[in-house]
Amino acid sequence: MSVEWNWLEPRERKIIEGFQDTAPVRLSALAKALGVAVKAATLAPGISGEIRPEGDSYVIRVNRHDPPKRQRFTVAHELAHFLLHRDQIEQGLEDNVLYRSKLSDTREAQANRLAADILMPQQLIDQCREAAEDKGVGDQVLYMSEVLGVSEDAMKIRLGI
Known part of the structure; x- marks a missing residue:
């Protein structure tokens, strides 16, 4: 597991581990357990996903036109932003096809590593x-x-x- 995995609160790790018992990891159910909704959407060209606050929680939108495996990684990546960078999401983050957002490359690499831990x-x-x-x-x-x-x-x- 990545160093980012160890940054999570024990409660968050326990929730994630509860969805890692069978393959493939049930991402939508995991997101729901973490208090995050997942919706497929038509996003701007070149945008794979986004996470935004809505009311008292967050919503991940994934580009419905991307292949299913890409959508899965995008959801995991956005969940990783939620878990690691919630204080930096502000009004929302959009990640392009290279998983780049307004956050630093370091933060994007952190989200990619945690996404890999979640999915694999x-x-x-x-x-x-x-x-x-x-x-x-x-x-x-x-x-x-x-x-x-x-x-x-x-x-x-x-x-x-």
Whole structure:
């Protein structure tokens, strides 16, 4: 797990872990448990997602025109901003297709690492790898990315390859 994982309050880690028991991680239910709504929306060209305060809580909007795996990473990324940078969201954050916003590159990298922790926890990676080996799967990265609902690139980054 990333250093950002350790920055979370124990209560937040426990909530997240409660949704990491089966693959793929149930992101909408996780967001709801954290008090954040998730909605698909038509966003401006080049915008993958956003998080904004609405009333007493927050809403994540994800670009409905992006592929499903991209939408999943976007939701996890915006949840990471909520968990790590809530005090900096102000009136809202928009993340473009490169996951860049008005926050610093450091903050964006933090959100990416925590998003990877949320979507690809080590125990699910280990389970996928074992299942792939048992089944004699040739392309384990592809298999694991399909099971976890992430892109092959995200899986390679998570695996350090």
